[in-house]
Amino acid sequence: MRRDIFQAIADPTRRAIITLLALQAMTPNAIADNFNTTRQSVSKHLRILTECELVKQKQVGREIYYSLEIKKMKEIDKWLEQFRKIWETRFDQLEKVLSTMKKQKNVE
Amino acid sequence: MRRDIFQAIADPTRRAIITLLALQAMTPNAIADNFNTTRQSVSKHLRILTECELVKQKQVGREIYYSLEIKKMKEIDKWLEQFRKIWETRFDQLEKVLSTMKKQKNVE
DNA sequence: TATATTTGCAACCGAATGGTTTCAAAAAAA
DNA sequence: TTTTTTTGAAACCATTCGGTTGCAAATATA
Numbered sequence: 001m002r003r004d005i006f007q008a009i010a011d012p013t014r015r016a017i018i019t020l021l022a023l024q025a026m027t028p029n030a031i032a033d034n035f036n037t038t039r040q041s042v043s044k045h046l047r048i049l050t051e052c053e054l055v056k057q058k059q060v061g062r063e064i065y066y067s068l069e070i071k072k073m074k075e076i077d078k079w080l081e082q083f084r085k086i087w088e089t090r091f092d093q094l095e096k097v098l099s100t101m102k103k104q105k106n107v108e
Numbered sequence: 109m110r111r112d113i114f115q116a117i118a119d120p121t122r123r124a125i126i127t128l129l130a131l132q133a134m135t136p137n138a139i140a141d142n143f144n145t146t147r148q149s150v151s152k153h154l155r156i157l158t159e160c161e162l163v164k165q166k167q168v169g170r171e172i173y174y175s176l177e178i179k180k181m182k183e184i185d186k187w188l189e190q191f192r193k194i195w196e197t198r199f200d201q202l203e204k205v206l207s208t209m210k211k212q213k214n215v216e
Numbered sequence: 217t218a219t220a221t222t223t224g225c226a227a228c229c230g231a232a233t234g235g236t237t238t239c240a241a242a243a244a245a246a
Numbered sequence: 247t248t249t250t251t252t253t254g255a256a257a258c259c260a261t262t263c264g265g266t267t268g269c270a271a272a273t274a275t276a
Contacts, residue, residue, distance in 0.1 A: 006117055006120075007118045010115045012112075012114075015187075022190065027223090028223065028224090029221090029222065038266065038267090039222090040224085040225090040266075041264065043225085044263095044265080045264085047224080061274070062223075062273040062274065063222065063223085063273090064222080073188065073191045073195065076188060080185055080188070082127065082130065083130060086130055087178045087181065119233085136254090137253085145234090145236095146236065146237090147252090148236075148237085148238095148254085148255090149235055151253070151255085152234075154254095169243060169244070170243040170251070170252050170253075171251095172253070172254095
């Protein structure tokens, strides 16, 4: 059973749950109210998010508040790092070309 | 059939292909040499990557060179933006606490 | 104490996923 | 021209996925 952060964010409902929980801790029922699905399916999503440590629980009486482990999101950012270098380089090259064009225009 | 960038990067083989293609354009055969799988399965992955425009093709004779559409990767970065704000804020708060602790220490 | 609320888990189902084998088309090489 | 190489696509298969229904446990309320 693959269970990593990339598989976790592959599902659009889970991405929406993550966005919700980024703003505030919520119970499964409260989360489910925001989607066109059953509480149990949200529960399944929360289980997956918990398994890859993207979400943590806090029990308050019979309610369980789920909140986002924001630092886990940095793992995606870390993976993107290698590509960011590339696209920043390309952007720099574009800047260079544009600036050269501008200079030539000034000379004309 | 869901076909977005988040689903595309969910598979570890596809992530590895993306990393390979970030360095240089490659043919399906050359890509497959790097993995413990068949060329056909790599071909399937390339199809998925092509469908969500993460990869583009260039035919040279009977060979097809695949390369990464680096700008498409920015979409992930864009989604991460909302969380980056949060984790930077939290970091600022931590900085504040640490600086306060330092000041208190100096007073002692 | 009896009832209602909140939740997780198991069983089941159809669809999607990732892989393999087989085949056909196109281009290069013999 | 015949053969080899490179590739994509189709058919098939076991597994996973996302969802539903039903149930049991724990806690709060009447």
